[in-house]
Amino acid sequence: MLETRGLCKNFGALEVAREVNFRLELGARHALIGPNGAGKTTFVNLLTGVLAPSRGSILLEGEDVTALAQAKRVKRGIARTFQINQLFRGLTVQENVCIAVSERLGVGGAMLRSAGQRADVLAEAARLIEMLKLGNDTGRRIIELPYGRQRLVEIAIALGLSPRVLLLDEPAAGIPSAETHILLDAIATLPKDIAVLIIAHDMDRVFRFAERITVLVSGAVFAEGTPQEIAANREVRAVYLGSALDA
Numbered sequence: 726m727l728e729t730r731g732l733c734k735n736f737g738a739l740e741v742a743r744e745v746n747f748r749l750e751l752g753a754r755h756a757l758i759g760p761n762g763a764g765k766t767t768f769v770n771l772l773t774g775v776l777a778p779s780r781g782s783i784l785l786e787g788e789d790v791t792a793l794a795q796a797k798r799v800k801r802g803i804a805r806t807f808q809i810n811q812l813f814r815g816l817t818v819q820e821n822v823c824i825a826v827s828e829r830l831g832v833g834g835a836m837l838r839s840a841g842q843r844a845d846v847l848a849e850a851a852r853l854i855e856m857l858k859l860g861n862d863t864g865r866r867i868i869e870l871p872y873g874r875q876r877l878v879e880i881a882i883a884l885g886l887s888p889r890v891l892l893l894d895e896p897a898a899g900i901p902s903a904e905t906h907i908l909l910d911a912i913a914t915l916p917k918d919i920a921v922l923i924i925a926h927d928m929d930r931v932f933r934f935a936e937r938i939t940v941l942v943s944g945a946v947f948a949e950g951t952p953q954e955i956a957a958n959r960e961v962r963a964v965y966l967g968s969a970l971d972a
Contacts, residue, residue, distance in 0.1 A: 726920040732781035743945040753920040756935035764944035802889030822850040825885035853881040873900035893923040
């Protein structure tokens, strides 16, 4: 679904992505882990077009999208969440999700019309809101919600874009531990043809979610394998996993 070849990013003399060769397969449940400053968010920013690579290429379903703008990548099926959420804080949960669904359906230009005139948009938004267990918050403004609930809204918005590739940057950050199962349950119910890449520090969540793990260190791929292979890798434990498991 998504591939990088020799992907590099420099900020002057600082190299934050170094020859990254990466593959996200159809229907993957893939985790990206690594110490702070490893370049994980930078890598997602490169995949989504927030940053342009210094060299290398990005392919979506075999097609080179390296020069494609962010919005066009979304139209091609790449959706993401952010480490710090990006929401319309003065709008309600329903309005935030309806905007995403409307844009996907090609009726975003009619958003000044009453939302009640778009039954298809409302029905899809309601389905996503219920999936993330946000039904009681439908009419509340984002600014009124606890931060953990805001994170769930952001995931509902990403799913409203009907992605083929879903990139989740620390999606559980700020979500109370008692509610993280909502996130994992929502991911588990996604269609199997959606490829999911999750950045996370909580190793318990990573090992519950991932079928494959890539370890990034100093902007380069340090190791990749199944959760069992990564857990057994002595070098990974030395540079990252041991301290993460002890945290």
